[in-house]
Amino acid sequence: MSALTVAGPRPTRARRLLSDVVGGYLPLVLATLIVALPLVWMVIGSLKTPGEVVTQRLILLPSHPTLDAYTRASDQIDFRQLFVNSAIVTVVGSTIKVLLALTTAYALVFVQFPLKRVIFAVILVALMVPAQVSLIPNYTLIAALGGVNTYWGIILPGLGTAFGTFLMRQQFLSLPAEIVEAAEMDGAGHLVRLFRVIVPITTPTIATVALVTVVNEWNDYLWPLVVTNSAHMMTLPVGLTLLRNSEGDVSAYPVLMAGAVVVIVPVLILFAFLQRYIVAGLTQGAVR
Incomplete structure (x- = not known):
């Protein structure tokens, strides 16, 4: 037993x-x-040679690691200019997107105005519509305004962020109404209530929206490809198209991989340092 x-x-x-x-x-x-x-x-x-990349037998590790692919990639395209373009588009576009999402979500929750539910329904619909649907209308408008090969032409069409507005609205709905009411009784206006009361207690959610927006802006390929045809104004993802690979040219494959590594490294570093905000923000904004 x-x-x-x-x-x-x-x-x-x-x-x-x-x-x-x-x-x-x-x-x-x-x-x-x-x-x-x-x-x-x-x-x-x-880090491999072209012969080690394109081969009938699998070669896991390079026999003699080399940075020649990175050197050839930097000789073919101006990484410095492409990086500056991507940085400008990402910083300016992400900042405006986050501010618009923040103020829109605040208005949808704490400000009373007609057709508020209808506007929120339109935002939900925008979440379901692919960005490719508006590609031709956006290009027609931007081209008519002279925005081809300009920073503002790249940034302007994507300033609305339905995802960020939706996530922040759900987070704002979970906040105690007494906090905003107390600030209102103290004479605080909408901007003071937003930036001195709401923002400090919803930092993880705001950081989540900011990180997702930064990554989307940095990796955006289709719209910058359409609206730019000058190598001087291309962003990093679009600039990689200059590393064209002609059929049968096996030497181009390591160069293409080197260019792709240069593009993704900044995003990976950003995620490595700030990933905890994404988890905290998504968790806080998921329930009311």
């Missing part, structure tokens, strides 16, 4: 451990590998 009592919990602990591994750790490891392996393979490929 005592032997059964001692041995009894062991299968239970074993089953629990197996359940944790199969139901938790294994999917997490698989998802991580699916996301990380292509990036790791791209970095490794940028």
Whole structure:
């Protein structure tokens, strides 16, 4: 009886451990590998020679790692100018987007005006409409205004952010109404209530919207490709198209991988330092 009592919990602990591994750790490891392996393979490929990239046998690691691909990529395109263009578009566009999302969400929650529900419904519809639908109308308008190959022509059409407005609105709805009412009784106006009361207690959500917006602006490819045809005004993702690979030119593959690494490194660094804000912001804004 005592032997059964001692041995009894062991299968239970074993089953629990197996359940944790199969139901938790294994999917997490698989998802991580699916996301990380292509990036790791791209970095490794940028250090290989062309013959090691295009071969019938699998070569996991370069025999003699080299930075020649990065040197050739920098000789073909002006990374400094492309980086400046991307930085300007990202910083200006993201700042305006976040401010617009912040003020719009505040108005939808704390300001009474007609057709508020209708406006929010339109914002929800905007979340479901692909950006490609407005590509031709936007280009027609920007071209008519003379915005081709200009910073404002790249930035202007994407200033509305339905995702950021929706996420901030859901977070603002979860705030106690007494906080805003107390500030109003003290004579604080809307801007004071927003930036001195609401913003400090919703920093994780705002940081989440800012990070997602920055990444989208930095990685945006289609619209900058359409609205720019000058290498001097291209952003980094569009500038990589200048590293064209002609059919049969195996020497171009490491160069393309090197250019892609240069584009993604700033975003990866940003996520590595600020990922906790994304988790906290999405969690806070998910429920009311």
